[in-house]
Amino acid sequence: MESASYSQLFNTSWTLHRLSPLHHKKDCASLLNNQAALTTYATRLRDQLTGDVLAGLHSTANTADDDSLSKIGALRECRWQSIAAGSSTRDASDRRDANTSFPGILVTLEYENIVYKAALLAEPGSNPQRDPPSKGSTFLPLLLTKCPNALRQTFISFLSANFDAYCAPLRLPSTFLCKGLESFVDELRTGLGDSANEVVEEVIKELQLTLAFSAMIAPALRTLNVSISRASLTGFLSDGNSTSRRTLKQKLSSPLIANLSTYLETHLAMQLDLTGSSKNKAAKQHVRLSKASCAAFVLGGEGRMKLVVDVARAEGQDGDDAPTKDHLALRASQTLLRAVIGKAVVGDQTAT
Template identity: 55%
Template sequence: MDQTDLHQLFNTTWTIHRLSPLHHGKDCETLLNNQVALKTYATRLRDHLTGDVLAGIQLDTGTDTNALSKTGALKDCLWQPISPSREATASHALSGILVTLEYENIVYKAALLTNSSNELKGSTALPLLLTRFPTVLRQTFLAFLSANFDTYVSPLRLPSNFLCAGLETYIGSLQRAKTVDAIRELQLTLSFSSSIAPDLRSLNVNVSRAALADMLDAKTSDGSQSLEQKLRSPLISNLTSYLDEHLAMKLDLDGSDQVKQHVRLSKVVCASFVLGGEGRVKLVVADKDDDETKSALEAGEKLLGLVARRAAIGDQSTT
C-alpha cells in the first residue's frame, strides 16, 4: 500500500479541528490501511469537489489579502495512510490519513490523526484534523466528512495551560537529545481580558537565546526544587518569576492554582514550532539527515501527540 510518513506534516501551517469518531460501517468495516476504502472515499471527495465551483479561491498569503489565485482544475485526490515513525514512543506515536488535493496550480493537504489504535468494527477515531485549505475549500471538506462519516467537527482551541505543557514537552525532548539550541529565540504572546485591559489585547514577550538558556537552568529562580519541578523543565516557573520581577505581572500561565486568570498565554513561536491557542500549529524541520533534524522530528511528533490527545478528550478546560 502507498503509505506516507510524518514528514508530510512538517513545515506547513495547519488549522486544527476536533472530530468525533468516523462511522463507515455502511461502506467498510475498517478504514485505516484499507486501500479499497481509502480509494473509494478519495473518489467520492473528488466527485464532490468537481461538482462545486472552487476556482478563484482567496488565499491567506499573509501579505496581500486581496490576492486571488486560480487553482485550476482538480487533477488528483489521494487518501494515504500515515505510518508512525519508528522512533516514537507508544504514547506519542501518530497514525492516520493524509488527504492530498492536487490542482493545476497548487496542492492542498489535510490530515486526520490519532495517537491510539482506537479502530472498532465500522468506526474509527481520528480526533485531530489538520487542514491547509482556504476557507471555502475547508468548509466544503468539513461538510463532506460530516455527510459521509456522520462525524461532528468543531474548532480545537488550546488553552494557556496546554500551550505551557506543549512547550515544556517539546523543549524537554530537545534537552534529552542535547539539541535545545534549535529553539533559538522564543516569542510568547500574552492575551488580556477586556475587563482588566480594554485597550490592550495582547503583548509579545521575546526571550533571547541567552535568557532561554538561563531559564532552563536546573533550578527554579528561588533555588528550590519540588518533586514536580525535578520531573519537568523549570522553564514556565522561571518565566513566570521573570515576568513578575521585570514587568510586575503575577501570572499563572500553566493554571497550577486552578484559578481563572485574566491574562493567558495565547501563542508560542520559536524557530522549531508555532502553537496558537486559536487553533493553529506549525512544526519546522530542516531538509537534512542529522541528529538535530531527527530530534526535531521526534519532538514534533510528541507535540502533535499531545494535541491529538487534547482533541480526543475534548475542549473541557477553561482559561
C-alpha cells in the first residue's frame, strides 16, 4: 500500500488530542513504515466499527451524532498508511525547509457518503521509534481527528485497548496562540525585506481574534471579537512607538501582539496580557485569547486547528525562483504545525 501524502494534513478542520506512546510489542516490533502491522490494525478497527460494538457506539451517541452516523452509509474501507515526506523542490536550497517531513500515520475511514480521517504525528526530525525494537513502542504525541464525536471516542477507545495508550484533549493556552500567530507572521516575513508586509496581507487577509473573559469580571460579556482588516495589518506590523516597551526577545519577532495590546489599552482601556509577560495577575487570570483565525489558518484554544495552503502549487515551483506566496504560506503552516506537535508532547505544562 502506498504512503499517504503529508498534504492531507492541510485544508482540514481537526480536533486536537495529546497521545501517550503506543505500545505494540505483543503484535509487532515496529509500526511506522511497517505495512503488515498497519494492515493488521486497520482490519481490527474495521471489525470493531462494523461488528456488534457499533450498537454500543449508537447507544452512547447523542441525537446529533445519531443523525450524522445514520446518514454516512456503510463503511467501505479502513486504511492505515504511513505519511510520506514532503517533496518541496526548495528543500535543498532553503535550510528553513529542512525537516518538513512529519513522521506519522494517516487513518482513513471511507464510508458510502463521506470520508473521515485521523492522523497521529511526531515532530519532524524526531525518532518516534525511540525505544529499542525489543520494547515495541512508538511515540506519536499529536492526534488529529475529523469525525463525529461518537466515532472519535470509539477510535480513542481502540487506541487505548490495542496500544495501552492514554489520550486527552489538547488545549491551546492564550500565550501559545499569540506565539503561534507571531511565528506564522515571522516565517512569512523572513528574508523578504520591503515586500514582507505585502506578503503577510496577501496570505492572512483579514485577521479575527476572539478574546474570552471569565464570568467573575464579565458575566454578561463572555467573548469579544476583534477584527483587523487587511488594510490595517501593515500598521500593526510596524514597530512604531511600541519598540521601547518590548524586551530584546520580543523585538526580534513580529510586533503584532504588542501593538494590538497597546491599541486596545489606548482606545478601549483594556489592559490585556496577550504575550504573558505582564505582572498583571488579574489580566492573566480573567482575560485570554481563545481563538485566532484568518484566511491561512484557524487555531482555537479549545483544541481546534485548520491550516489552509495549496500544497501542490507551493511545491510545484522551480527551485531557482524566488519563494512564492504559496511556498511561504506552506513554510509558515509547517512551522505552526511543528509548534502544535511540540505542545502535545507529554510533560509540556505551559500555563494558560
